[in-house]
Amino acid sequence: MTSLPLVFDPPRRGLPPRHLADLSQSERRDAVAELGEKPFRADQLSRHYFGRLENNPDAMTDLPTGVRDKLGQALFPPLLTEVRHVETDSGTTRKTLWKLHDGTLVESVLMRYKDRLTVCVSSQAGCGMACPFCATGQGGLTRNLSTAEIVEQVAAAARVAAAGELSGGVVRLSNVVFMGMGEPLANYKRVAAALHRMVEPAPAGLGLSQRHITMSTVGLVPAIHRLADEGLNVTLAVSLHAPDDELRDTLVPVNTRWNVREVLEAADEYAARTGRRYSIEYAMIRNINDQGWRADLLGELLSGRLAHVNLIPLNPTPGSKWDASPKPVEEEFVRRVAAYGVSITVRDTRGREIDGACGQLAAKG
Ligand code: SAH
Numbered sequence: 001m002t003s004l005p006l007v008f009d010p011p012r013r014g015l016p017p018r019h020l021a022d023l024s025q026s027e028r029r030d031a032v033a034e035l036g037e038k039p040f041r042a043d044q045l046s047r048h049y050f051g052r053l054e055n056n057p058d059a060m061t062d063l064p065t066g067v068r069d070k071l072g073q074a075l076f077p078p079l080l081t082e083v084r085h086v087e088t089d090s091g092t093t094r095k096t097l098w099k100l101h102d103g104t105l106v107e108s109v110l111m112r113y114k115d116r117l118t119v120c121v122s123s124q125a126g127c128g129m130a131c132p133f134c135a136t137g138q139g140g141l142t143r144n145l146s147t148a149e150i151v152e153q154v155a156a157a158a159r160v161a162a163a164g165e166l167s168g169g170v171v172r173l174s175n176v177v178f179m180g181m182g183e184p185l186a187n188y189k190r191v192a193a194a195l196h197r198m199v200e201p202a203p204a205g206l207g208l209s210q211r212h213i214t215m216s217t218v219g220l221v222p223a224i225h226r227l228a229d230e231g232l233n234v235t236l237a238v239s240l241h242a243p244d245d246e247l248r249d250t251l252v253p254v255n256t257r258w259n260v261r262e263v264l265e266a267a268d269e270y271a272a273r274t275g276r277r278y279s280i281e282y283a284m285i286r287n288i289n290d291q292g293w294r295a296d297l298l299g300e301l302l303s304g305r306l307a308h309v310n311l312i313p314l315n316p317t318p319g320s321k322w323d324a325s326p327k328p329v330e331e332e333f334v335r336r337v338a339a340y341g342v343s344i345t346v347r348d349t350r351g352r353e354i355d356g357a358c359g360q361l362a363a364k365g
Contacts, residue, residue, distance in 0.1 A: 014100075014102045014104060014142075014143045015143070015144070015146050016077065016079055016100065016101040016102070016146050016148070016149060017077040017101070018031075018074075018075070018077075018148075019075060019076065019077055019079055019146070019148035019152075020045055020046070020049055020075040020076060020148070021049065021147060021148035021151040021152060021155070021197055022146060022147045022148045022193070024193075024196070024204075025042070025043075025046065025203075025204045028042035028043075028045070028046060028075075029042040029043075031074070031075065032045075032071065032075075035070060035071065035074055037067055037070070037071060041063065041067060041071060043203060044060070044062060044063055045060065045063075045071060045075060046202075046203035046204065047202070047203040048060045049076075049155075050197075050202045050203050050204065050205055050206055050207075051202040051203050053155050053158055053159050053162065055076055055152075055155065056076075057069070057071065057072025057073075057076050058072070060072070077101065078101070079100065079101060079146075079148055079149050079152050080098040080099075080100065080149065080152045080153065080156060081098065081099045081100075082096055082097070082098060082099075082156075083097040083098065083099050083105070083365065084096075084097050085097070086354045086356075087167075087354070088350075088351055088353045088354045088356070089111075089350060089351070090167055091166065091167030091168075092111065092112040092113075092166065092167050092168065093109065093110070093111050093112070093350045093351045093354070093356065094109070094110045094160070094166065095107055095108075095109045095110075095351060095354050095355075095356035096108055096109075096110070096156070097363060097365075098153070099365075100125070100145075100149060104125045104142055104143065105125070105363035105364075105365055106122040106125050106145065106149075106153075106180070106181055106363055107122060107180060107181060107356070107361045107363050108120060108121050108122060108153040108156075108157065108180055109180065109350075109351055109356045109361075110157050110160065110161075110166065111350045111351070112166050112167070112168055112171065116174045116175050116212070117157075117161055117166075117171050117172065117173050117174050117175065118174070118175035118176070118177055119153065119154055119157035119158075119173060119175070119176055119177075120177045120178075120179045120180045121150055121153040121154060121176060121177070121178060121180050122145065122150075122153065122180035122181035122182050122361065123144075123145055123150060123178055123180070123181070123182040123183070123184035123187050123190075123191050123194075124141060124142075124143065124144050124145055124181060124182025124183065124184075124186065124187050125141075125142035125143050125144075125145065125181065125182070125363070126139045126140055126141045126142040126143075126181060126182070127139075127140075127141055127181060127182045127183055128140060128141035128183065128186065129183045129186070129218050129252070129253065129254055130253050131218070131239075131241075131251060131252050131253065131359075132250070132251065132320075133251065133283060133285060133314060133317065133320060133322055133359060134317065134359040135317040135318060135355075135359055135360050135361065135362040136181045136182070136359065136361050136362060138317070138318075138319075138362075139362060141182075144182075144186075144187040144190060145182070145187065145190065146190055147190045147191075147193040147194045147197065150190065150191065150194040151194050151197045151198065151206075153180075154173070154176055154194075154198060154206060154208075155206065157173050158172075158173040158206065161173045173208070174208070174209070174212055175208075175212040175213070175214075176198060176208060176212070176213045176214070177213075177214040177216065177237075178191070178213075178214065178215050178216050179214070179216045179237075179358060180361055181361045181363065183217065183218055183220070184215055184216065184217060185215070185217045185220040185223035185224070185227070186220060186223075188223050188226060191215075192226075192227070192230055195213065195215075195230070195232055195234060196232075198213060199213065199232065199234075210232055210233050210234050211233070211234070211235060211276070213234040213235065214234065214235040214236075214237050214279070215227065215234050215235070215236055215237065216237040216238075216239060216279075216281065217236070217237070217238060217239065218239050218252050218254050219238050219239065219240075219252070219254065219255070219258055219262075219263035219266070219267075220254065220258065221258040221262050221263060221266045224236065224263075224266040224267065224269075224270055225266060225269065225270075227270065228269060228270045228273040228274065232274075233274035233275065233276050234276075235276055235277075235278070235279065236267060236270050236271075236274075236276065236278040236279070237278065237279040237280075237281055237310070238263060238264075238267050238278060238279070238280055238281065239252060239281045240252075240260070240263070240280045240281060240282055240298075241281070241282055241283055241285075241289060242260075242289050242294070243260065243294055243297040243298040243301050244260065244294070244297060245259045245260055247288070247289060247294075248260055251285075251288075251289065260301070264301065264302075264305065267305075267307070268305060268306070271305075271306040271307075272306075276306075277306045277307065277308055278306065278307055278308070279307070279308050279309075279310050280298075280302065280307050280308070280309045280310065281310050281312060282298070282309055282310065282311050282312065283311075283312045283313075283314045283315075283358070283359070284311050284312065284313055284314055284324060284325040284329075284330055284333065285314045285322050285323070285324070285325065286314070286322065286323045286324060286325045286326065286329070288322060290325040290329050290330070290333055292332060292333070292336060295332070295333040295336035295337050296336055296340075298337055298342075299336060299337040299338075299339060299340030299342050300340060302337075302340070302342045303340040303341055303342055304341075305342075307342065307343075308343045308344070308345070309337055309342060309343065309344035309345070310344075310345060310346075310347050311330060311333065311334065311344065311345070311346045311347065312346075312347045312349065312358050313325070313330065313346070313347075313349055314359075315349060315352055315357040315358055315359050315360050316352075316360075317359060317360060318362075330346060334346065
C-alpha cells in the first residue's frame with residue numbers, strides 16, 4: 001500500500017502503554033526476554049489472560065512474586081476503568097462507559113439473546129466519518145484505540161458473562177460486532193491485530209469463532225481488500241444506507257471517495273475470497289431513504305449478490321431532524337427488496353432507552 005488515503009492516517013497521540021494483548025505470541029516471548037525473564041513466562045501470562053481472562057498480575061500465583069511484579073508492571077497496565085454501566089431490556093442489555101488511561105471515554109454494549117451473547121465494541125474514540133445521522137460522527141475523531149484497548153473490551157464482556165452478572169445467569173461470550181464508536185477499518189492495523197487476538201485459540205488468543213465476529217464499515221475500499229488478504233473470514237457488514245450515490249454522498253460522506261458501485265464490488269470480492277455472505281446495513285430514515293423506488297433500486301443492485309440486508313429503524317440522536325420510517329413504510333420496503341430475491345430482515349434494536357443502540361454512542365461523562 002503505497003498511496004494511503006488520508007482516512008488511514010492514524011492520529012497516534014494518546015495511545016496507551018503496551019499491554020500483553022497488543023502482542024502476538026512471539027512478540028510476547030521477545031518482550032519477556034527483553035525484560036530479562038525466560039520466554040516461557042510469556043506463555044504463563046498468556047494462559048492467565050487469554051485462557052482465564054485474568055488481568056490482575058497479583059492473581060497469577062504460579063509465577064514467583066518478583067517476576068510477577070516486574071512482568072505485571074510492564075505488560076498489564078490498567079487500560080479500561082469502568083466509569084459506570086447501565087442496563088435495560090430486563091438486564092439483558094448492558095452499556096458500559098470506560099475511561100482510558102488518558103481520560104478519553106468510550107462505550108461498549110453487551111446484548112444477550114436466546115442463542116448468543118454479543119458484545120458491540122468501539123474501535124476509535126469518536127469517529128471521523130461524519131455521517132449526519134450518527135451521534136458518534138457528530139463529535140469527530142478523538143483518537144484510535146490500541147489493539148489491547150479493543151481486546152480488553154471483549155475480555156471485560158467475557159468476564160461479566162462468566163461471572164453470571166447478566167440476567168439469565170452464567171453464559172459464554174459468543175459474538176463480537178465492531179459497531180460501537182469509530183470506523184474500524186480507519187484504524188486498520190490495530191483492529192486487524194485485535195481480530196487475530198480474538199480468534200486464535202488460547203493461550204494465543206480468546207478462541208472466538210471467526211464467523212461470529214462482524215466488521216462493520218462505511219466502505220473504505222482499500223481496507224476491505226486488505227481485510228480479504230488478512231487470512232481471516234470474519235463477517236463483513238457494509239453501511240450502505242442508500243442505493244444511489246446522490247443520496248449516499250450526503251448520508252455517508254466518504255461515498256464521495258468510494259462510491260456505491262466500488263464499495264459493493266469490494267464486498268463481492270471479500271465474499272468470493274472468504275465464502276462468506278456480507279451484510280448491507282440500511283438505517284430507515286423517514287422520507288429520506290425509505291421510498292419505494294429506492295427499495296426497488298436496492299433490490300436490483302443486490303440481486304444475485306451474496307448479500308443480506310439488515311434494515312435498522314433509525315435510532316434517535318441529539319439534535320437530529322430525522323425520524324425512523326413508519327412501520328408500514330418499512331414493511332413495504334422489505335416486501336419490495338425481497339421481491340428481487342434478496343434476503344432482508346429488520347434488526348431487533350437493543351438499548352435505545354440507554355442511548356446504547358446503533359449510532360447513539362457518544363460517551364458523555
Ligand atoms: N463506522 C462503522 C461502525 C459503527 S456504526 C459503520 O459505519 O459501519 C454501526 C451501524 O450503526 C452502522 O451501520 C451505522 O451506519 C449505524 N447507525 C449509525 N447511526 C445510526 C442511527 N442513528 N440509527 C440507526 N443506525 C445507525
